Amino acid sequence: MTPLLEVEDLRAYYRTEVYGISRTVRAVDGVSFQLERNEIYGIAGESSCGKTTLIKVISGTIKPPLRVESGRVCYHFEGRDVDILHTDRDELRTQVRWKEISYVMQGSMSVLNPVRRIIRTFEDIVGTHQGIPDRRAFLEHVREHVKTLGLPPDILNLYPHQLSGGMRQRVAIALATIFHPSLIIADEPTTALDVVVQRGVLQMLKDIQAESGNTVLLVTHDLAVHANVADRVAVMYAGRIVEEAPTEVIFEAPRHPYAQHLIQSLPVIGDKSSKGSLSGAPPNLANPPSGCRFHPRCPHAMDICRQRVPEMLTVGPRHRVACHLVEEAA
Numbered sequence: 244m245t246p247l248l249e250v251e252d253l254r255a256y257y258r259t260e261v262y263g264i265s266r267t268v269r270a271v272d273g274v275s276f277q278l279e280r281n282e283i284y285g286i287a288g289e290s291s292c293g294k295t296t297l298i299k300v301i302s303g304t305i306k307p308p309l310r311v312e313s314g315r316v317c318y319h320f321e322g323r324d325v326d327i328l329h330t331d332r333d334e335l336r337t338q339v340r341w342k343e344i345s346y347v348m349q350g351s352m353s354v355l356n357p358v359r360r361i362i363r364t365f366e367d368i369v370g371t372h373q374g375i376p377d378r379r380a381f382l383e384h385v386r387e388h389v390k391t392l393g394l395p396p397d398i399l400n401l402y403p404h405q406l407s408g409g410m411r412q413r414v415a416i417a418l419a420t421i422f423h424p425s426l427i428i429a430d431e432p433t434t435a436l437d438v439v440v441q442r443g444v445l446q447m448l449k450d451i452q453a454e455s456g457n458t459v460l461l462v463t464h465d466l467a468v469h470a471n472v473a474d475r476v477a478v479m480y481a482g483r484i485v486e487e488a489p490t491e492v493i494f495e496a497p498r499h500p501y502a503q504h505l506i507q508s509l510p511v512i513g514d515k516s517s518k519g520s521l522s523g524a525p526p527n528l529a530n531p532p533s534g535c536r537f538h539p540r541c542p543h544a545m546d547i548c549r550q551r552v553p554e555m556l557t558v559g560p561r562h563r564v565a566c567h568l569v570e571e572a573a
């Protein structure tokens with residue numbers, strides 16, 4: 244089956260010039276992956292590893308100083324293919340965003356207008372992308388939609404500040420799914436919420452995905468969220484994917500030393516042993532280390548790790564790793 248999205252060897256850099264000094268931040272540097280239909284794909288990795296930059300590029304929201312240097316980003320929607328890096332901005336705005344690709348972001352206030360009732364935000368979005376020829380039918384449709392998602396339709400008459408953080412995030416999800424898009428990109432959707440509310444919001448995302456069979460790209464540094472929600476997980480480090488596998492595989496048998504470290508650091512109830520921390524800090528992407536970018540912090544680093552970028556190897560069903568140790572073992 245054709246994947247929903249193919250990303251090939253994508254390189255996207257921030258190029259800045261301040262007082263005559265040029266700086267290039269290689270935020271996404273050689274990333275390849277595919278999103279399948281009907282899956283929740285998680286992207287994990289610590290702050291500044293390039294997760295948000297990757298989302299900006301694959302959703303076509305590329306603004307200076309961010310530039311795509313090379314690579315390919317191609318969607319295969321129902322009935323049409325869209326090469327996102329070579330599609331006109333207007334077409335992306337009117338034909339692709341919201342209808343085919345929609346977002347749920349941290350905090351939700353970026354999408355909800357604080358001085359307008361919730362229903363007005365629905366009107367603004369649907370009006371811009373599809374038009375509202377029949378207002379009564381539109382109101383009925385929105386009421387039905389929020390009801391299906393388990394929200395009381397009365398919230399449509401409230402202002403965002405009258406809702407709790409969790410409720411606002413559910414409303415943001417309702418907005419993001421009003422056109423039944425092929426892909427929902429959720430960027431840290433539950434980071435600001437407490438655990439109980441978080442569970443409700445994640446369950447809502449899961450239910451929508453199971454019901455509509457679309458694809459969810461879930462970006463969060465929180466591995467517990469991936470463990471609960473994602474079907475597959477990719478771990479990013481310093482602008483590259485270092486490992487990708489079905490969720491149970493990556494949690495039970497990670498192969499990349501960085502992924503192993505992340506997973507071993509997770510707290511386990513009853514385990515009082517101290518968790519080791521990594522030496523050093525994540526690299527500066529304006530001047531990244533040679534070879535494998537993880538080598539300065541890797542407890543198993545070899546000479547070759549300093550010299551050559553490891554290739555992404557397939558080591559099992561839907562399991563890929565970029566590590567010289569794994570290459571050697573193979």
Ligand SMILES: Nc1ncnc2c1ncn2[C@@H]1O[C@H](COP(=O)(O)OP(=O)(O)OP(=O)(O)O)[C@@H](O)[C@H]1O
Pocket residue numbers: 257259268270288289290291292293294295296297308464528
């Ligand atoms: N507008 C910008 N100009 C220059 N560099 C930038 C810009 N935005 C981000 N960067 C740099 O790009 C790198 C990747 O940032 P990005 O925001 O994609 O990481 P992230 O994994 O999403 O982190 P976080 O979870 O903290 O948002 C970082 O080194 C960051 O400093």
